[in-house]
Amino acid sequence: MADEKKLSPVEGIKSESRFLRGTIQDDLANDSDQFDKSNMQLLKFHGTYQQDDRDSRNKKNAEGKSVKSYSMMTRTRVPGGRLTSEQMLAHLDLCEDLANATLKCTTRQALQMHGVLKSDLREAIQRINKMHLSTLAACGDVNRNVMCCPAPLNDSVHVEMRALTDALKDHLAPRTPGYYELWIQDEESGEKTLVGGGEPEEVEPIYGPTYLPRKFKIGIALPEDNCIDIYANDLGFLAVVREGKIIGYNVSVGGGMGTTPSAAKTFPALAKRMAFVTPEQAIGVAEAVVKVQRDFGNREDRKIARLKYLIANEGVEWFRGKVEEYYGEKLQDCTADEVHGFDDHMGWFPQGDGKFFYGLNVESGRLFDSEDRRWKAAIRAICKEFNPGVHLTAHQSILFTNLEEAALPRLQEIIKQHGLPLTEEVSTVRRWSMSCVALPTCGLAVAESERVLPELMSQFEVELAKLGLESDAFTVRITGCPNGCARPYNADIGLVGKTKAKYTIFLGGQLIGTRMAKIYKDLVPFEEITSTLVPIFTAFKEHRQSGETLGDFCDRVGNEQLASWSEQLV
Incomplete structure (x- = not known):
C-alpha cells in the first residue's frame, strides 16, 4: 500500500468526501456558476464534468479580464449501448431543454450532453434517472460503462454476453447512497442534511472509501467480432464458443489509451491475456481484478495510476497470482481463441428471430439538427413510427433493432427525407x-x-x-x-x-x-x-x-x- 504522506491530492479529496458527497450539496445551493475544485473531482463519479466554452475564452468583461462560460457535461451510462426508443426520445428532449441542443454518441457506447448549466444539473440527472438509466459511474475512479457487442442477434452467445454486461454493471457499481441523496431524493421531504458514516465494507464493499486509483474500463467481445476494441480496456472478456455456446472467456488485463507526451513514464497499451474463466467465475474474477488494482495501483501519481502501469511494473504473471489469491482459486490458462475479425454492424441484417436491424452511420456520433442535416428529427421520426430498440456502437453509430423486414424502404425514406446519407452511401474511409x-x-x-x-x-x-x-x-x-x-x-x-x-x-x-x-x-x-x-x-x-x-x-x-x-x- 502507498505511504499516505505521498498520496495525490485527489486521494485526499476522495478520502474526506464521505463516500462521494463532499460539499456538493452546498455548491448546488449557492448562486455561483461553478463548483468548488474539490467537488469538481467528486462530480466525475456522479457522471458529470465541469467545462467551459473554449471558443469564448478570448472574450473580455468590462474590466478587460477574460471571462469563462461554465457549464457541465453530463454522461449517461448505457451498458452495452442498449436503449429503448422512449429513452432515446427522452434524451433528445433533454438535450434541447437543458443542454446545448446536441447529443453525443460516445466511443464507449454511452450518451453525453454538453452545456448543462449548474443550476439545471440536478433536474438533468433526475430526468435521466426517470428514464431508468443513471449517470452514476459514467465517469470517475470506478468501473465505468461496460461495453459489449451491440448487435441484437438472438442466439445464445449474444444473449449470454448481454447478461454478463448487465451483471458486471450491477456488481461493480458504487453502493454509496450519496448519489441518491444529492440528485434523486425529494427536496420537499425536509431532509436537508446528508447522512454520512458507515464502515467502508458496509458502504463500499468492493471499492472502500477511496475507490480506485484511476478510471477502470471493461469490454466483452467475440474473436470474430472485436467491435468494442477489447484490448483497449483495463479488463476484457473474450468469449470462447464451442458448438454455439459460450464455455468461458479469455480474460485480458491492462489496456488503456491515455498518455502524457511530457511524461516519458506514460504510454498507451493494449491489454495482455491473463487467464481463462468459466461463465460462473466471470463476476468473481472481475471483482478480484478490481480489488487488486484497488490495493496495489499507484495512488501517488495519477499519471501512472491506471492498471496498465501496475502490470507493466509487476508483470502479468504476478498480477494473475494476486487475482487468484483474491479470488481464492487457481485459474486456467487462456485457450488459443484470439481476435481475428471486426464487424461494425452497419447496414441491414437479420437478427435471427424473424426481425431485422439497421446500422446507421453517424459521423463522430454527433446528433444535431441543421438546415441540411437533421439527425435528431430523423431519429425522432424513426423511434415514433417503428418503436425500435436503439443500440449504440463503439464507433459512435446507431443500430435500430427489432424491425419488420418490410420496414426497410420506409426507414430509408425517413433517413433521406431528413438530409442524411444512408449507410450504404457513406464512403468506406x-x-x-x-x-x-x-x-x-x-x-x-x-x-x-x-x-x-x-x-x-x-x-x-x-x-x-x-x-x-x-x-x-x-x-x-x-x-x-x-x-x-x-x-x-x-x-x-x-x-x-x-x-x-x-x-x-x-x-x-x-x-x-x-x-x-x-x-x-x-x-x-x-x-x-x-x-x-x-x-x-x-x-x-x-x-x-x-x-x-x-x-x-x-x-x-x-x-x-x-x-x-x-x-x-x-
Missing part, C-alpha cells in the same frame, strides 16, 4: 473514421478533432478514389489531445493533437485492434495531413501484398521504408 469531442468543450483538448474530421475525410475520399483505394477498409481516428479517447493508438492511421492545429501521425495499427501503431511524423500541421499521407496511400497501392491491409502494410515495411518511398513520390 468515412465509415471507419472516429473522433473525440475536443474543442470547444473538452478542457484537455489542444487541437481540433470532431469539427475537422468531415473536412479531412472529404480530402481523403478524393485522393483514395484517384488511387482506386476507395473500397479498402482501414481505421482513421483523430483526437484533440494525447489522452486518446477515440483510441488512435491501435488504428491503421492515428492522428493525435499535439499542439494548436498540429498532430502526431501514427501508422501501422490494425482495424481489428490487436496491434499498436507507431509514430510516423510529429507536429504535422492539419493542412498538411492529407499531403503527408497520400504518398503512403500510393506506396500501399504499389507495394502491398495480396490481401494486406493498410495497417499491416505499414507495420511490415516500417517507417524508414515508408519515408523513403514518400520522398521519391513527392
Whole structure:
C-alpha cells in the first residue's frame, strides 16, 4: 500500500468526501456558476464534468479580464449501448431543454450532453434517472460503462454476453447512497442534511472509501467480432464458443489509451491475456481484478495510476497470482481463441428471430439538427413510427433493432427525407473514421478533432478514389489531445493533437485492434495531413501484398521504408 504522506491530492479529496458527497450539496445551493475544485473531482463519479466554452475564452468583461462560460457535461451510462426508443426520445428532449441542443454518441457506447448549466444539473440527472438509466459511474475512479457487442442477434452467445454486461454493471457499481441523496431524493421531504458514516465494507464493499486509483474500463467481445476494441480496456472478456455456446472467456488485463507526451513514464497499451474463466467465475474474477488494482495501483501519481502501469511494473504473471489469491482459486490458462475479425454492424441484417436491424452511420456520433442535416428529427421520426430498440456502437453509430423486414424502404425514406446519407452511401474511409469531442468543450483538448474530421475525410475520399483505394477498409481516428479517447493508438492511421492545429501521425495499427501503431511524423500541421499521407496511400497501392491491409502494410515495411518511398513520390 502507498505511504499516505505521498498520496495525490485527489486521494485526499476522495478520502474526506464521505463516500462521494463532499460539499456538493452546498455548491448546488449557492448562486455561483461553478463548483468548488474539490467537488469538481467528486462530480466525475456522479457522471458529470465541469467545462467551459473554449471558443469564448478570448472574450473580455468590462474590466478587460477574460471571462469563462461554465457549464457541465453530463454522461449517461448505457451498458452495452442498449436503449429503448422512449429513452432515446427522452434524451433528445433533454438535450434541447437543458443542454446545448446536441447529443453525443460516445466511443464507449454511452450518451453525453454538453452545456448543462449548474443550476439545471440536478433536474438533468433526475430526468435521466426517470428514464431508468443513471449517470452514476459514467465517469470517475470506478468501473465505468461496460461495453459489449451491440448487435441484437438472438442466439445464445449474444444473449449470454448481454447478461454478463448487465451483471458486471450491477456488481461493480458504487453502493454509496450519496448519489441518491444529492440528485434523486425529494427536496420537499425536509431532509436537508446528508447522512454520512458507515464502515467502508458496509458502504463500499468492493471499492472502500477511496475507490480506485484511476478510471477502470471493461469490454466483452467475440474473436470474430472485436467491435468494442477489447484490448483497449483495463479488463476484457473474450468469449470462447464451442458448438454455439459460450464455455468461458479469455480474460485480458491492462489496456488503456491515455498518455502524457511530457511524461516519458506514460504510454498507451493494449491489454495482455491473463487467464481463462468459466461463465460462473466471470463476476468473481472481475471483482478480484478490481480489488487488486484497488490495493496495489499507484495512488501517488495519477499519471501512472491506471492498471496498465501496475502490470507493466509487476508483470502479468504476478498480477494473475494476486487475482487468484483474491479470488481464492487457481485459474486456467487462456485457450488459443484470439481476435481475428471486426464487424461494425452497419447496414441491414437479420437478427435471427424473424426481425431485422439497421446500422446507421453517424459521423463522430454527433446528433444535431441543421438546415441540411437533421439527425435528431430523423431519429425522432424513426423511434415514433417503428418503436425500435436503439443500440449504440463503439464507433459512435446507431443500430435500430427489432424491425419488420418490410420496414426497410420506409426507414430509408425517413433517413433521406431528413438530409442524411444512408449507410450504404457513406464512403468506406468515412465509415471507419472516429473522433473525440475536443474543442470547444473538452478542457484537455489542444487541437481540433470532431469539427475537422468531415473536412479531412472529404480530402481523403478524393485522393483514395484517384488511387482506386476507395473500397479498402482501414481505421482513421483523430483526437484533440494525447489522452486518446477515440483510441488512435491501435488504428491503421492515428492522428493525435499535439499542439494548436498540429498532430502526431501514427501508422501501422490494425482495424481489428490487436496491434499498436507507431509514430510516423510529429507536429504535422492539419493542412498538411492529407499531403503527408497520400504518398503512403500510393506506396500501399504499389507495394502491398495480396490481401494486406493498410495497417499491416505499414507495420511490415516500417517507417524508414515508408519515408523513403514518400520522398521519391513527392
